[in-house]
Amino acid sequence: xxxxxxxxxxxxxxxxxLGGISQKRLGEALAALLGAGFRLSSSAGEVLxxxxxxxxxxxxxxxxxxxxxxxxxEAVAGEDQVRAAATLLELLLHQGARYHMASALxxxxxxxxxxxxxxxxxxxxxxxxxxxALSQQLEERVRQQVEVIKSTQLQLxxxxxMASIGQLAxxxxxxxxxxxxxxxxxxxxxxxxxxxxxQLAPAIRANASLAEDWKRADMDxxxxxxxxxxxxxxxxxDRVARIVADLKGFSNVDHAEVEVVDLNDSLHSVCNVAHAxxxxxxxxxxxxxxxxxxRCHAGRLNQVFLSLLLNAAHAMDTRGEIxxxxxxxxxxxxxxxIDTGHGIAQxxxxxxxxxxxxxxxxxxxxxxxxxxxxxxxxxxxxxxxVQSAPGKGSAFTIVLPAGGLA
Amino acid sequence: xxxxxxxxxxxxxKLVYYGPAMSGKTTNLIRLHDLLAPELKGDILTLETQNxxxxxxxxxxxxxxxPTGWLIKLxxxxxxxxxxxxxxxxxxxxxxxxxxxxxxxxxxxxxxxSESFQNLEENARRVGLDFDSLPLxxxxxxxxxxxxxxxxxxxxxxxxxxxxxxxxxxxxxxxVRETFVRLLEQVYPHADRQFSLTEAHGMSQAxxxxxxxxx
Numbered sequence: 001x002x003x004x005x006x007x008x009x010x011x012x013x014x015x016x017x018l019g020g021i022s023q024k025r026l027g028e029a030l031a032a033l034l035g036a037g038f039r040l041s042s043s044a045g046e047v048l049x050x051x052x053x054x055x056x057x058x059x060x061x062x063x064x065x066x067x068x069x070x071x072x073x074e075a076v077a078g079e080d081q082v083r084a085a086a087t088l089l090e091l092l093l094h095q096g097a098r099y100h101m102a103s104a105l106x107x108x109x110x111x112x113x114x115x116x117x118x119x120x121x122x123x124x125x126x127x128x129x130x131x132x133a134l135s136q137q138l139e140e141r142v143r144q145q146v147e148v149i150k151s152t153q154l155q156l157x158x159x160x161x162m163a164s165i166g167q168l169a170x171x172x173x174x175x176x177x178x179x180x181x182x183x184x185x186x187x188x189x190x191x192x193x194x195x196x197x198x199q200l201a202p203a204i205r206a207n208a209s210l211a212e213d214w215k216r217a218d219m220d221x222x223x224x225x226x227x228x229x230x231x232x233x234x235x236x237x238d239r240v241a242r243i244v245a246d247l248k249g250f251s252n253v254d255h256a257e258v259e260v261v262d263l264n265d266s267l268h269s270v271c272n273v274a275h276a277x278x279x280x281x282x283x284x285x286x287x288x289x290x291x292x293x294x295r296c297h298a299g300r301l302n303q304v305f306l307s308l309l310l311n312a313a314h315a316m317d318t319r320g321e322i323x324x325x326x327x328x329x330x331x332x333x334x335x336x337x338i339d340t341g342h343g344i345a346q347x348x349x350x351x352x353x354x355x356x357x358x359x360x361x362x363x364x365x366x367x368x369x370x371x372x373x374x375x376x377x378x379x380x381x382x383x384x385x386v387q388s389a390p391g392k393g394s395a396f397t398i399v400l401p402a403g404g405l406a
Numbered sequence: 407x408x409x410x411x412x413x414x415x416x417x418x419x420k421l422v423y424y425g426p427a428m429s430g431k432t433t434n435l436i437r438l439h440d441l442l443a444p445e446l447k448g449d450i451l452t453l454e455t456q457n458x459x460x461x462x463x464x465x466x467x468x469x470x471x472x473p474t475g476w477l478i479k480l481x482x483x484x485x486x487x488x489x490x491x492x493x494x495x496x497x498x499x500x501x502x503x504x505x506x507x508x509x510x511x512x513x514x515x516x517x518x519x520s521e522s523f524q525n526l527e528e529n530a531r532r533v534g535l536d537f538d539s540l541p542l543x544x545x546x547x548x549x550x551x552x553x554x555x556x557x558x559x560x561x562x563x564x565x566x567x568x569x570x571x572x573x574x575x576x577x578x579x580x581x582v583r584e585t586f587v588r589l590l591e592q593v594y595p596h597a598d599r600q601f602s603l604t605e606a607h608g609m610s611q612a613x614x615x616x617x618x619x620x621x
Contacts, residue, residue: 007500007501008497009420009481009483009498009501011418066448066467066479067446067447067448067467067468067469067477067479068416068477068479094449094451097451098451098453101451101453101462101463101465102453102462105453105462105463105494105497105498106462108493108497109493109494109497112493112496112497113493116493
């Protein structure tokens with residue numbers, strides 16, 4: 001049966017209420033009860049069953065439902081018979097109404113439930129979207145935290161490494177310092193003794209028998225060369241003492257305290273320390289302008305300078321030149337390391353500051369030098385700029401605020 | 407719904423019996439069917455029930471002819487009281503012209519009563535009825551049972567409420583007709599305003615009540 005549109009509590013017509021049953025069989029049943037001369041019509045005059053002809057002498061009985069006359073049953077039959085048939089029809093209508101109302105109400109309820117479900121679904125989706133956004137935010141924050149931890153770990157690792165190297169260097173420097181001291185002192189004394197021996201020469205040469213032996217032993221040359229040897233040794237010792245002093249200053253990496261230094265001094269010191277590694281590969285040209293004293297972690301900046309200097313030396317395929325330039329311009333200090341090495345290809349250039357990125361053979365480099373350098377410079381409020389032309393060389397520029405650390 | 411059908415000269419009013427599960431709404435309707443003697447009275451149309459509990463609704467049609475020859479039809483509905491049938495309750499409640507709230511007088515049922523009353527208020531708003539001006543009578547049923555709230559207690563609790571209070575025992579029929587008459591008295595002024603019952607149809611309130619509920 002077709003489900004009727006509209007509210008469950010509206011008024012129904014006779015044909016609607018009889019819509020669910022076969023009109024043919026209804027007509028046959030009524031004909032059997034009342035004879036062929038009958039008619040079932042709606043209150044509007046529509047004939048639903050039976051004849052459309054006049055029914056002379058027929059009986060007309062109202063068919064009611066819900067207090068109202070919905071139609072008429074006419075028949076040429078006994079009045080009791082027609083009334084009984086009308087009652088049967090009314091019972092049918094009652095059942096039809098029950099069915100229609102129940103199904104219409106059911107549809108209304110299902111639709112309302114469905115809408116409520118859809119609303120809930122929309123709300124659920126909205127809250128799911130919110131949670132997804134939140135989880136993305138959380139993931140992003142976790143990722144950032146991991147970055148921070150990783151970079152801190154790297155710095156610690158490098159600092160630890162440098163600190164242990166520094167301790168070793170400081171220990172060695174200290175151990176060398178004492179013997180170098182007395183060697184230098186003894187050499188000085190020895191040089192004095194040689195001078196005194198030289199003063200005896202005229203007296204010995206005046207004595208004929210001694211003069212012969214003196215000459216044979218070539219003592220004139222010996223005394224002259226002895227003095228020269230001692231002078232060279234004293235110069236050498238002085239140089240060792242200077243390197244030891246630089247090494248001590250340089251190895252003060254675990255001195256986290258802030259110092260006020262002239263960076264040009266630091267650059268000299270770094271060059272001395274690295275001299276043995278750099279000199280076979282390149283000549284170093286110092287082009288240092290006047291710099292104001294800077295409050296900084298001098299030990300850490302020394303590491304940065306050393307890294308850049310050794311990198312520059314490493315970039316040399318044939319013997320080349322490294323120019324170290326320092327300038328004070330405006331409120332910035334600029335320290336440049338310009339080399340004539342093989343330069344850096346563009347795809348490599350993008351990655352040189354990445355942790356553990358290295359172009360050297362396994363075991364030759366940690367891939368941390370530039371990473372840590374960048375972090376150290378950034379900690380001073382500065383930056384490292386790189387320019388490179390493959391085949392021609394590279395220029396690394398450290399830019400630091402002249403104000404230094406607070 | 408207060409339908410007016412000019413062609414068939416018919417006015418239909420919808421009255422709804424609301425309340426918690428098992429409070430006696432259907433019993434009210436059955437008693438009314440027996441007690442009232444209006445000019446026109448239909449059979450109670452009962453839709454499916456499960457263990458005596460209404461699943462859809464019950465419907466009792468009553469009616470009479472005005473002196474002007476119009477048919478005034480009153481359709482009395484009950485709603486299913488169980489919480490799960492809220493959508494059905496809402497559908498039955500929509501377009502109502504008046505309501506009886508059938509409360510259960512038993513002490514143990516106070517929470518159910520107040521939850522159902524709140525539900526009535528919410529659903530009335532949802533289907534677009536003005537709850538504050540809608541005709542409503544509150545009936546406390548099951549006065550024949552022990553362990554019930556006394557009339558004094560109930561009256562004290564509802565003293566601030568604007569609705570008429572009645573007491574009934576639907577099982578025995580006591581108070582059922584009185585509740586219905588109170589509802590008719592509430593509904594009449596609204597219907598009179600809408601359809602000019604007095605002026606156009608010659609139906610005063612007393613005549614209206616008498617025509618539906620009998621003398």
